[in-house]
Amino acid sequence: MCWSATADLVAGAGITCVGVACVARVHRPGDLPLAALPLLLGVHQLVEARVWQVGGGTGWATVAWAVIALPLLAVWVPLAVLCAVPRHAAARLTIPVVAGGATAAVLEYAIATRPVRADIRGHTVGYVIGLPHGCVLIAGYLLATVGALLLSGDRRLVGLGVLAGVGAVVCWALWRLEFVSTWCAFAAACSVVVFGWAADRRPRSHGTVRHTRDTV
Secondary structure, three states, X not given: OOOOHHHHHHXXXXXXXXXXXXXXXXXXXXXXXXXXXXXXXXXXHHHHHHHHHOOOEOOHHHHHHHHHHHHHHHHHHHHHHHHHOOHHHHHHXXXXXXHHHHHHHHHHHHHHHOOOEEEEEOOEEEEEOXXXXXXXXXXXXXXXXXXXXXXXOOHHHHHHHXXXXXXXXXXXHHHHOOOOOOHHHHHHHHXXXXXXXXXXXXXXXXXXXXXXXXXX
């Protein structure tokens, strides 16, 4: 979420461009879901720009925002990490993957059976869904998303998990105060980290290795 429609449009376009660059750097099919995460985050910001433009309400943009933010990310992130890590590290991701699937199922059911409304509150947008067992769902969501990154064993992904955890608390506090929404800046920072991760995953050419050995 950003503080205006214009901010969401600018942030969404920029994050989407980072996502395209991430996907272009992928050489392993298993890395594609995680590399595409910035694309998903960019589309999310662009959808919210529409929510701003129509003044909130219960339209398709509000529902699309909720679907991406809640059930889709809850299942996408742990599965994307699972696809990207080495096979020997997959077992440690069992709990985040299961938590993500269960949380996503409950969130999807809630969105399908309850009205979803967006309210413009100064420089923030408040989304009202009326989720049952909210604290349990939040715990499951964080275990699935932040937990999967922290348990990945990859240095950059662990750093992304720390950034996601700290950033979520800060952004939530500012949003709760209805001061300003900073989720777009948080999404942009996470996208840059994913770009760095994708760049590190590129295989080194044999020519580069041979040149290094000759120099040594």
